[in-house]
Amino acid sequence: xxKKPISGRMHGAAQKSKHELYPSLTMWQRGLRRxxxxxxxxAAIFTVLGFAVISLLAPLVSAALNVxxxxxxxxxxxxxxxxxxxxxxxxELGRDHLSRLLYGGQVSLGIAFSAALLSLAxxxxxxxxxxxxxxxxxxxxxxxxxxxxxxxxxxxLAIISALLSPLPLTxxxxxxxxxxxxxxxxxxxxxxxxxxxxxxxxxxxxGASKLRLMFQHIVPNIFSLLIVSLALAMGSLILTESALSFxxxxxxxxTPTWGNMLSGGFDYMRRAxxxxxxxxxxxxxxxxxxxxxxxxxxxxxxxxxxD
Numbered sequence: 001x002x003k004k005p006i007s008g009r010m011h012g013a014a015q016k017s018k019h020e021l022y023p024s025l026t027m028w029q030r031g032l033r034r035x036x037x038x039x040x041x042x043a044a045i046f047t048v049l050g051f052a053v054i055s056l057l058a059p060l061v062s063a064a065l066n067v068x069x070x071x072x073x074x075x076x077x078x079x080x081x082x083x084x085x086x087x088x089x090x091x092e093l094g095r096d097h098l099s100r101l102l103y104g105g106q107v108s109l110g111i112a113f114s115a116a117l118l119s120l121a122x123x124x125x126x127x128x129x130x131x132x133x134x135x136x137x138x139x140x141x142x143x144x145x146x147x148x149x150x151x152x153x154x155x156x157l158a159i160i161s162a163l164l165s166p167l168p169l170t171x172x173x174x175x176x177x178x179x180x181x182x183x184x185x186x187x188x189x190x191x192x193x194x195x196x197x198x199x200x201x202x203x204x205x206x207g208a209s210k211l212r213l214m215f216q217h218i219v220p221n222i223f224s225l226l227i228v229s230l231a232l233a234m235g236s237l238i239l240t241e242s243a244l245s246f247x248x249x250x251x252x253x254x255t256p257t258w259g260n261m262l263s264g265g266f267d268y269m270r271r272a273x274x275x276x277x278x279x280x281x282x283x284x285x286x287x288x289x290x291x292x293x294x295x296x297x298x299x300x301x302x303x304x305x306x307d
């Protein structure tokens with residue numbers, strides 16, 4: 001008796017989509033699997049984590065190298081790279097440049113992360129309420145956002161920084177309370193779309209309260225979008241802090257940040273170019289990595305992209 005060919009059956013199995021082969025995978029599992037395969041994004045994540053860890057270990061590194069970021073030695077200023085006792089040279093006052101870069105990373109990355117979280121904490125509930133309720137509340141929030149965004153952001157920050165004490169905590173509050181509008185618009189649009197979905201309507205029919213609908217049904221479904229927004233915001237905030245420090249409205253010395261170190265190194269770029277190049281490179285690499293991370297996260301958690 002002639003056997004039936006099995007090639008057609010095998011071919012049909014091979015044609016199954018990956019969603020059918022892995023039906024138990026959640027959106028987060030699919031997104032993390034895509035992210036692990038995205039080498040540029042993973043490299044950017046490890047680079048930023050490396051900068052953050054080394055900056056947090058700044059006291060240990062300074063103690064191991066027996067240097068103090070605020071110790072002045074005018075007899076050894078403008079020391080070049082790989083000088084004795086100073087791996088990355090010294091600045092115009094003879095302070096160790098490596099230790100100041102590490103402590104500056106603590107401040108710059110800390111400001112960016114804290115201000116991004118604060119803007120997210122402000123923009124998320126406002127955007128959810130505006131998108132869910134709509135009507136006059138939505139109109140008022142949109143009017144306020146448009147009015148606030150019509151003021152040049154950098155000029156507004158410069159005025160507030162000139163009036164208030166330019167401390168790291170002050171910068172976190174200023175940047176966080178002025179940078180929530182983009183998050184609010186993003187969340188508002190998603191909340192308006194999700195409130196019309198079947199699962200929200202079904203939960204509402206079962207008697208769920210409005211707060212429960214917003215924060216237990218709508219917010220979890222835009223969480224991946226918020227992570228992307230957070231990564232992009234951190235890159236923008238590092239640039240903003242650097243720009244303010246460069247024009248003289250940022251955090252003042254002796255507290256080091258990458259922004260004020262870049263500003264200070266600009267005056268001595270011919271005599272000691274490393275004072276300008278090194279903080280500029282750290283800012284550029286970090287901001288590029290954050291934008292790369294945001295773009296990779298957006299692709300990883302986009303349901304329209306097939307595995």
